[in-house]
Amino acid sequence: MIITLKKKKLTFLQKIYIFEVVRGLMITMGHLIRNLTHPSRMMTVNFPEETKPIPKTHRSEHRLMLRPDGSIRCTACMLCQTVCPAYCIHIEAAEGAIPEKEKYPKAFTIDLLRCVYCGYCVEACPCDAIRMDTGKLVDACYKREDFIKDIDYLKANHPKGLNPISEAIY
Ligand code: SF4
Numbered sequence: 001m002i003i004t005l006k007k008k009k010l011t012f013l014q015k016i017y018i019f020e021v022v023r024g025l026m027i028t029m030g031h032l033i034r035n036l037t038h039p040s041r042m043m044t045v046n047f048p049e050e051t052k053p054i055p056k057t058h059r060s061e062h063r064l065m066l067r068p069d070g071s072i073r074c075t076a077c078m079l080c081q082t083v084c085p086a087y088c089i090h091i092e093a094a095e096g097a098i099p100e101k102e103k104y105p106k107a108f109t110i111d112l113l114r115c116v117y118c119g120y121c122v123e124a125c126p127c128d129a130i131r132m133d134t135g136k137l138v139d140a141c142y143k144r145e146d147f148i149k150d151i152d153y154l155k156a157n158h159p160k161g162l163n164p165i166s167e168a169i170y
């Protein structure tokens with residue numbers, strides 16, 4: 001369906017533009033004065049010195065959870081790697097201390113350049129071994145390889161105030 005819009009007729013004051021330019025400048029000045037007199041109501045922050053609080057539900061950088069004995073919770077079941085729509089998780093499994101009981105990840109990497117932060121890996125994990133609650137946004141890096149986070153980084157990626165131990169019973 002074709003919709004034809006009627007062109008709005010400009011008034012004389014709008015046609016000479018000066019009045020509209022002055023009106024635009026007054027709006028800009030109004031915002032400037034409001035920001036100077038009420039800095040707390042400003043929409044922008046002085047990043048990176050200041051940052052806005054990140055909501056608790058925000059999905060941020062991953063971390064691998066630990067058991068109370070300090071060992072990694074991940075059992076290398078590959079569910080997160082399988083469900084990941086961006087194919088950015090790579091796990092290499094190895095036999096644990098009790099081979100007939102469980103495996104553990106010898107290598108666990110996440111390519112944050114490919115990750116779409118969907119959170120499927122967290123949802124799929126059957127043992128609360130991976131979380132995306134660090135509140136850390138991806139840092140700027142010079143090399144692509146620096147965005148690939150390995151198991152040592154993920155195991156230690158527990159910002160201050162977050163417990164690295166998961167109390168899940170499974
Ligand atoms: S958040 Fe989504 S895209 Fe990123 S690693 Fe997890 S499953 Fe893959």
Ligand code: SF4
Binds near residue numbers: 075080128
């Ligand atoms: S993080 Fe969870 S889903 Fe992924 S391999 Fe480990 S146990 Fe399985």
